[in-house]
Amino acid sequence: MKKFMLLIMLSILLLSCSPKNTKFVSIGTGGVTGVYYPTGGAISRMINKKFDEYNIKATVESTGGSVFNINAVLSGDLDFGIAQSDRQYQAYNGLAEWTQAGNQPDLRSVFSIHPEAITLIASENSEINTLEDLKNKRINLGNPGSGQLQNSVDIINSSGLTENDILAEYVKAIEAPGLLQDERIDAFFYTVGHPNGNIKEATSGRIKVRIIPIEGPRIDKLLEKDPYYAKVLIPVEFYPKALNTEDIETIGVKATFITSKNVDDNIVYAITKEVFENFDEFKTLHPAYKVLTKQNMLQGLTAPVHNGALKYYEEVDLLKYVDKELIVE
């Protein structure tokens, strides 16, 4: 009899743990030394903690960045991703990498996260001090699939140059600090939240390096042309070993949490709810989140907001902060 009871209990236990009930969701991020990767980790931790309530198990993948994540979310290979607001805008409107493929109307935003700064970092020996000095230099613009590749090209073009006027490299951001320290490149671009491990690594080696300001009349023109760029400052205190002595002026975008229209409303609702209900805890998970408020996490979005997220924002009276144009269904 005892054995029989044990068997019944065991099967009940097994049934309740059955993977049939579990919804697995994947989150695409970026390189492990960036901010997307720990951000994916922070979001997945919030939802996995409530496994008993939602049966959702989130996993995080290191990827090539924004463009990769957008495409993988649209094809259904990933459920969620983190992507730059400018790249989200371009995909939704069929621009840049999406010129051939056209508009991507299934793309949805969930919330925005930390600000990201276009960061140009150069070795002292390269003698790059301003954007005017980039000609003929060996510069990593970013891997195809990254968000920064288009930002780097925009800055190079605004400086009156083309990719042919420099010795362009297209490797992943994770490799760039090593190449800079080995003097195999003179500089690299990375669009990223601050502080981050990548720029710390680049500034902490034998070779002295400087973060180059991205400012001036030509950059002002770019800001007028492309409204998704905004002026931002990189606090010098984050990188005490860099040659800079004051905060660095540059331009930037926002990291956004994205998904597809085809992802289940209940899953998007649950993740949105857990991040917002645990907002104070979420903010402590990375120093780049220091500036976040619930309100600014609903600003800077450039694709329609997913229905599941809208449901939560409505419930807690945050809907008033969502741009009306982003409510499509």
Ligand code: GLU
């Ligand atoms: N902004 C970069 C990209 O979209 C990623 C930055 C990060 O991983 O923090 O590719």
